[in-house]
Amino acid sequence: MKFFRNILLILSILSLAACGGEKKQETRKPLSVRVSPVKQVDDTYKISASGVITSQDNPSKVSFMVSGRVIKAIPREGDYVRAGQVLAELEAADYKSSLDKANAAADMAQAAYMKAKSPARAEQLAQAKIAYDRAADEYSRMKMLYDNKSLAPNDFEKFQAAYESAKQQYDMAKTGAQPEDKAQAKAGYEQAMAYVSIARKALNDTVLKAPVSGFVTKRLCEAGETIQAGYPVFEISPLDPVEVNAGIAETDIRFASVGQAAQVSVPALADKKFSGTVRVINVSADPATRTYMTRITVPNPDKILRLGMVAEITIDTKQPFKAMTVPLNAVLRDPQGAAIVYVYYPDKKKAYSKQVETGSVYGQEAVIKSGLKGNELIVIAGQNKLADGLDVSPVK
Secondary structure, eight states, X not given: OHHHHHHHHHHHHHHHHHHHHHHHHHTOXXXXXXXXXXXXXXXXXXXXXXXXXXXXXXXXXXXXXXXXXXXXXXXXXXXXXXXXXXXXXEOOXXXXXXXXXXXXXXXXXXXXXXXXXXXXXXXXXXXXXXXXXXXXXXXXXXXXXXXXXXXXXXXXXXXXXXXXXXXXXHHHHHHOSOHHHHHHHHHHHHHHHHHHHHHHHHHHTTEEEOSSOEEEEEEOOOTTOEEOTTOEEEEEEOOSSEEEEEEEETXXXXXXXXXXXXXXXXXXXXXXXXXXXXXXXXXXXOTTTOEEEEEEEEOOTTOOSOTTOEEXXXXXXXXXXXXXXXXXXXXXXXXXXXXXXXXXXXXXXXEEEEEOEEEEEETTEEEEEESOOSOOEEEEESGGGOOTTEEEEEOO
């Protein structure tokens, strides 16, 4: 009897356990989700993209044209400099000495040139005239004897050579050096002056000045360092205007063109809005992202836009656009990689997946090309926890 009582007790316990399990399954709470109707867009097509603020032109990398030891470096990163402002200086003693030597050599070359092109002094000219007259008189008498066969040819040639030499000396005394000597002296003077120009430029190049106005973004020298010619020591970037360097998707590039107006928002500035203009669109896509580099010029008179800030751009193409869209995060992928969304059915209080074909991105929405009728309610939050036929409860 006791044995049968124990069997009945065990059966009662199992029955209660089974009933409790069924009751628990029946009272399982639906999954809370957020739903939203499919949007019907009837607007002009707008291109959206993200980018980074850059300088309109490449930053100016400023370097010394000569080598030397830095004795002064003035602006720091973030300082504003104007074109022509002194940035740094090199020790100039050696370059000043080279200029002094070049000037001395030029003075000597100038004196030689002036002497070559100037006639002789009065006393030298008088002496040359006396020597010439004497040689001419003697040559005239000797020629008479030579013509009368009274003087040997060899003796006459001596008097003739003396006459020609005296004449040449007299002519040089009147007009200065020979043309070729004058040309040589002139060339020597011009060469010396060229060396002076080179030495003066080298001395001036020991003072480094800003080639453009802008902000110092890099400073790569300090006083006491020895710098080689051509080594960049400052980087200067103008900040008005700036440009947004953004990548436009391959599906949108056909709507973009140079000169279009663009709206720019910057998250770092509480999504402050700026107006810009499309300046250039690359003809080649980035092979990694399949986007086309587009540069939008943005005026920045207050200098509040800084290089490297992230920016969001919107370009209104003015092209009519009608489409069905759903939020980007509502689109999932099934195990085969197909795009799906979860559709909520109010009469069943359940959600089922629906395969869709997506098109381009429109702002923060995905364009649905097929798979939906347009009157569905789409799960837009909680969809990652869903499975087909699961009970759901929409919440605001």
